[in-house]
Amino acid sequence: MSSAETAYAMSTKTKLRLWLRLLKVTRSVENDIREKLRVEFDSTLPRFDVLAALYQFPKGLRMSELSGLLKVSNGNVTGIVDRLVKDGLIIRTPVPGDRRALRVRLTKRGEEEFALQAAAHEQWIDDLLSDVSMNEAENMISSFDRILVELHGTKSEEA
Amino acid sequence: MSSAETAYAMSTKTKLRLWLRLLKVTRSVENDIREKLRVEFDSTLPRFDVLAALYQFPKGLRMSELSGLLKVSNGNVTGIVDRLVKDGLIIRTPVPGDRRALRVRLTKRGEEEFALQAAAHEQWIDDLLSDVSMNEAENMISSFDRILVELHGTKSEEA
């Protein structure tokens, strides 16, 4: 094996290790947040994600915009939206001029409820990552931003 | 607002940003791997995770050891194991001396099949993270290791 091959193999193993750590950290934090949403707000992570997306778009989003933003399937969003509508946190309204489409937006109650959840969520994350220094966080953020460009770049090159 | 409060708020926002990037990268890679497992091996991430755990323990694991290792619920593992058994990749054997317990291990076929999947998986990760330098990867790994200590430390202190 040449030294180039050796270096390549090392890098492969290191990347695999990186991925496994990334996964472990993410799952650990996710499990924590999931549990807290369940206990403190009787809610779930997918519901939180939908509310968070709609909170950013007060005028609402079409179902397809919502699923595109969250990077989940259309059919998936349908079910979550159904339940949020039933709970009175969001509403579906027709889109004038296109009878196929529906716009979804937060109700007053949904907005108030999400504001509470978002504040708690921010604090949970601050606590969970309390050990991370500002400097370290910023370094990781820029690493991730470059990785994300690569991940999406690869994808769009394929298309 | 004092300058201490300002710094605190900045750090909170930075950590939230870090968490959102972490989540985005992880989900993006996961979606990619999930798709590849589906197309190339007609399998899923949870199945891969179970096989990977069993591959490390040739003598097998009890159901509860398996769910503990994977950090998922007991009932969850039951279903995944059911399907893997049906596909002939793993087997359940009784534990001598304890008729409540079952040990699960890979079959010959399961071992061979997982070896193929693991090799492909390693390559997929290498490709997806091709933009990450060795140095960067190692820095992130040590950051994550410290974060993981914190995450688990917090948990065990609570208990």
Next chain:
DNA sequence: CAAAAATATTTTAAGCTTGAAATATAATAA
């Protein structure tokens, strides 16, 4: 205009996930 293609959304089938309840067995205590 009428047929065909495209778009927006929902439904469906199968699998994943959880917490809680149910079973079965084992260990402990009275």
Next chain:
DNA sequence: TTATTATATTTCAAGCTTAAAATATTTTTG
């Protein structure tokens, strides 16, 4: 020994997730 408590696992109900099929509507094309 028998009742109680603990442990190992499965079952259950509810919700999340996907890809593919089905509906409904709009746009494009012939």
